């Protein structure tokens with residue numbers, strides 16, 4: 001079957017598809033068309049990676065739009081949202097408007113309402129529904145990408161409930177769910193009342209095998225000799241072997257999956273030795289440039305390490321990298337410039353980075369629940385393996401595991417090569433998931449009674465899988481009690497109503513437990529301020545719920561698909577749609593808040609939001625406990641709420657971990673440079689941005705809660721929020737991160753008229769940066785160096801005043817923390 005055989009697509013689209021090289025549909029695509037995907041029928045497609053799932057979704061969406069409808073494409077990661085948007089934008093020349101809505105891209109409701117295809121994360125869609133986005137009612141087609149992630153305990157329930165809500169809003173909705181090959185795709189199809197397209201077909205052969213001794217043993221019984229030299233590691237031998245084999249003039253690139261960030265970094269450093277010796281001069285020159293771009297993006301040790309590896313043709317990839325660095329690495333790998341990436345499993349979660357050879361080096365991870373290292377799920381390993389084989393580039397893909405003894409080789413064949421992936425199981429019947437979704441379901445009017453609520457939950461995968469709703473009912477009842485006790489819901493004769501504050505919590509996209517913690521902390525702060533802040537802070541200690549158990553340091557860095565990455569990526573989505581007029585209300589409350597000055601310290605507020613379940617706290621590493629215990633006693637009077645005693649071990653550690661996170665935010669707000677923050681807290685630039693984004697969102701929510709509850713602390717909260725926000729002004733974002741330019745220096749450059757990275761490049765960067773750093777340099781010289789003399793800068797310091805600024809700089813925390821002169825204070 002060919003695109004031109006379809007009469008449902010908008011005019012011109014079939015020809016455009018054929019011009020792109022899609023002359024015949026792949027077999028799973030033909031099966032989906034036969035199941036009615038282009039005629040408005042719901043379909044679940046459970047097929048291997050790279051087998052053309054996106055086109056199945058496009059056929060559904062484009063046909064739906066051609067019939068006058070509107071389509072929504074739900075992605076699991078923000079990074080994927082922009083990737084998909086760019087992909088779909090090629091349809092704009094046929095009059096199809098594409099929009100994206102994620103935390104990063106704020107798009108107003110009306111503009112989104114005018115789009116034909118909207119791409120969004122599931123959290124964003126959930127938030128849009130909670131905030132009553134009217135266009136949601138007009139949807140005719142919804143695509144759920146990577147639907148097997150409903151199995152994820154953290155984010156799965158949001159996708160599950162969101163699909164249930166969308167289907168309740170619009171009974172005729174076409175649902176197209178794209179899934180990896182899983183054990184029970186039929187159950188997912190049953191749940192969605194969809195036809196099932198299931199297939200093992202792939203456009204490129206995927207050979208799976210295990211390297212043991214001096215050879216790879218493949219699933220088809222064949223062997224490939226890959227000797228491991230003396231002192232060499234198996235991974236290095238395999239990466240070298242792929243690179244040394246030219247097929248159609250192309251050498252093979254490799255993707256190596258490891259269990260933690262630290263492992264990714266050290267493996268990349270080692271493998272850089274393998275790739276470096278195989279680069280040609282053109283590649284070397286291009287990689288030098290790429291390394292410079294990576295250094296330009298951020299000023300931390302992580303960036304430095306990454307740039308060093310990239311210069312030699314290898315890279316690491318994990319959540320500690322900034323978004324820009326991640327995409328630079330991904331693009332260079334796709335362009336075959338970077339020959340090898342060592343990645344944590346996040347990279348397997350859909351971002352399009354195929355390689356000829358995939359090596360799953362670490363197949364165990366630390367599991368706090370079961371203790372010790374546990375094998376990864378088959379599904380997860382299959383997702384990593386599925387990255388092997390680049391369509392159109394490689395004749396085949398190879399996915400390899402490593403064994404150092406025969407028993408392990410047998411185990412790996414059993415567990416991953418021969419095994420079928422696990423079933424997808426709903427994770428909805430857990431209190432943390434239901435706490436937030438029950439409140440939102442009632443607040444947005446999807447249910448008004450307990451029975452109505454249970455009936456709604458009956459539409460979920462959980463209900464359809466278990467057929468027994470007693471557990472769901474039991475957890476729901478416990479959650480209802482919790483929500484009532486915290487005054488988010490009222491129950492009267494079986495009817496359920498969200499309170500005013502309950503509505504706000506739902507719209508703000510807060511976990512009700514975060515909201516309860518924040519409200520308690522604020523109230524406590526107001527009361528203890530009335531009494532005596534210092535005395536009250538030490539009184540009334542009580543135990544808090546158990547937090548994270550101690551985790552070995554290296555393991556604490558591990559970031560798996562089900563862990564920090566996904567949650568950081570979407571969990572902290574901001575809901576600017578909520579309470580559009582709240583800003584105004586806060587203004588008036590602030591005006592009425594006639595305080596003489598702040599009564600709650602920013603650190604106290606950072607700590608308050610850092611201990612909510614919506615913030616992923618920093619871990620305490622070895623040696624941290626003593627540091628933060630000391631700070632705990634020094635800053636005790638600033639904490640809001642009841643601190644646990646040091647004898648309550650787990651709760652106390654949890655409190656200290658929140659203090660560490662709060663201290664990072666405090667350092668950020670005081671404009672300490674990124675490099676020093678990264679080193680002090682043992683984090684990467686991506687982590688810093690993640691914490692800051694989440695804190696901004698939570699402090700904004702705290703401000704609205706304080707206002708709504710009429711607590712006399714609105715100004716304090718606003719002050720704390722602004723400090724975090726002003727850590728980097730929007731206008732400075734482009735400059736911050738250029739190597740050697742922290743936030744303070746960016747401001748100086750901005751004031752001197754250099755407002756963008758491009759302008760900085762145009763100017764002689766080394767001269768400018770030299771001037772920024774040098775003790776002898778004056779502002780005047782800097783301006784001269786960049787060929788500008790802004791009249792508003794008249795009267796900038798002379799040499800003498802600059803050296804005075806240098807001395808002051810060392811006290812007030814200048815940009816690089818070295819006490820050297822920046823270029824004085826123009827303002």
Ligand SMILES: Nc1ncnc2c1ncn2[C@@H]1O[C@H](COP(=O)(O)OP(=O)(O)OP(=O)(O)O)[C@@H](O)[C@H]1O
Nearest residue numbers: 021022023024025026049050051052053054055391
């Ligand atoms: N019928 C076809 N003929 C030729 N090429 C195709 C066809 N369908 C899809 N492709 C191409 O195959 C590649 C892989 O497709 P796609 O990215 O949609 O796979 P996928 O199943 O979504 O993969 P993943 O699971 O990795 O997200 C793309 O480059 C796409 O353009």
